[in-house]
Amino acid sequence: MIDEICVVGFPSRLGGADTELDHQIRVWQHLGVKVHLVHTAQLDHNCHLMGMAERGCVIHSPCDWNACQGKHVISYCNAGFLENLDEISSKAKSTTFVNCMTWLFEKEKECHRRGLIDFFVYQTDHAMQKIAHDLRTLNSDYRPRKINPYFHLDEFPMTHDRDEDTFRFGRLSRSDPAKFHPSQLWIYETMVAPVMKSGVMLGVDAGIRAKIGQEPEWIRAYPPGELSAQEVYRHSHCIIQATETYENLPRIGFEAMASGSLLIVDDRGGWRELVQHGVTGFLCADQRSFVYHASRAAYEKEERLAMTRAARSWLESKWSLESSAADWKKFFDELSGFSGA
The missing domain is CATH 3.40.50.2000 (Glycogen Phosphorylase B;)
Incomplete structure (x- = not known):
């Protein structure tokens, strides 16, 4: 060697x-x-x-x-x-x-x-x-x-004690418009939860807003680099991320799985390598599927927590x-x- x-x-x-x-x-x-x-x-x-x-x-x-x-x-x-x-x-x-x-x-x-x-x-x-x-x-x-x-797990510790008084979600990527589906905000606004919703989006600039619109006041949007990825995961029960790209093997998927944030993502490309649908996350074929699975994750807390534990174990064994x-x-x-x- x-x-x-x-x-x-x-x-x-x-x-x-x-x-x-x-x-x-x-x-x-x-x-x-x-x-x-x-x-x-x-x-x-x-x-x-x-x-x-x-x-x-x-x-x-x-x-x-x-x-x-x-x-x-x-x-x-x-x-x-x-x-x-x-x-x-x-x-x-x-x-x-x-x-x-x-x-x-x-x-x-x-x-x-x-x-x-x-x-x-x-x-x-x-x-x-x-x-x-x-x-x-x-x-x-x-x-x-x-x-x-x-994937080196140590830098992304599992978060167990997120506030359950609100349904907290996030998304993060480069500020590339192709990374953002034009219906991203529609998904967030249409999905339902038993409590108030609270979102964090990292990687948002003027070009992104020109594509997807202005976020509502219950979603905090930050330009690239203003928050660490770990801060987004600590906030988020789920990463709800719709794109127009065909991803290879998204690193944020590894990070979310390690951190205990449930992945609700596109049913294509590298997301299929990372997510076992209904076991370690949800794969969504269209915008309505995103709304259904995000709402389900909001209401079914125990199912969501079981899936995040399974995702961490899957990550530890596979990668x-x-x-x-x-x-x-x-x-x-x-x-x-x-x-x-």
């Missing part, structure tokens, strides 16, 4: 790909792999808060591609990696790109056509299947690998350190014998 890896990019508590990178570094270090980090931007306050040097990572200067010399290089959905792949690939033993989306970047397609990406890693079969045909068409030398990701480490070890064993195209 390889004994070190160079990551182009930097872990974060903001954004799905960088959050996932943070958790996977724990797996790599568990396997005894030394992790080098080369950011594609200046190290900001958020980067310093991650404490990566204290956790044993080797931090290189931003865009110091010499750090890739003779190493296996991996990058999570990072545009700077793709833009500089000519130089990176000329120094690296191998290059691996983790596309956390269900669509292809134009630069990703160009780099693959030119043979600059040795391996593609995916977290789900459905994401790999959606884009595999196009990549094989561009270059038959296509090496996709599926690796079960690890454990041991499960992910077995997949990463197999991949690293393959890298150790890789000699290029």
Whole structure:
């Protein structure tokens, strides 16, 4: 197995790909792999808060591609990696790109056509299947690998004592209009509860309001980064989140399940990987289904609590350190014998 890896990019508590990178570094270090980090931007306050040097990572200067010399290089959905792949690939033993989306970047397609990406890693079969045909068409030398990701539970403790005097719900995402269904507020206003309703929405700006409208006074809306994700989960009995996107494997799903917030989400894409309908959450085919299941969660407290306990247990067993480490070890064993195209 390889004994070190160079990551182009930097872990974060903001954004799905960088959050996932943070958790996977724990797996790599568990396997005894030394992790080098080369950011594609200046190290900001958020980067310093991650404490990566204290956790044993080797931090290189931003865009110091010499750090890739003779190493296996991996990058999570990072545009700077793709833009500089000519130089990176000329120094690296191998290059691996983790596309956390269900669509292809134009630069990703160009780099693959030119043979600059040795391996593609995916977290789900459905994401790999959606884009595999196009990549094989561009270059038959296509090496996709599926690796079960690890979710580090410790940063998202289970909340047991939410106020039951109001039915408390939340939603959170990037302030991308596609992340917000135009009927999101209609769902919140139409669903019913035995007590007053209280909502928190994180990731709302003027562009989002232009799409979905102005939230009522019983919903507090915040721009990106103004609250932590943990604060949203501590507030929320449920995460009620309708979108227009086809998600890969939403990190907020992991976070909500760990925190005891019941997921009421779209019946498609990566949500199907996370939610066992009626057991660990509810999958909704349309807006009326959202209204029904949100109302049910409001009235059936004991059912809701049983489902959140089941979701936490499902998370602990399915996305454990041991499960992910077995997949990463197999991949690293393959890298150790890789000699290029």
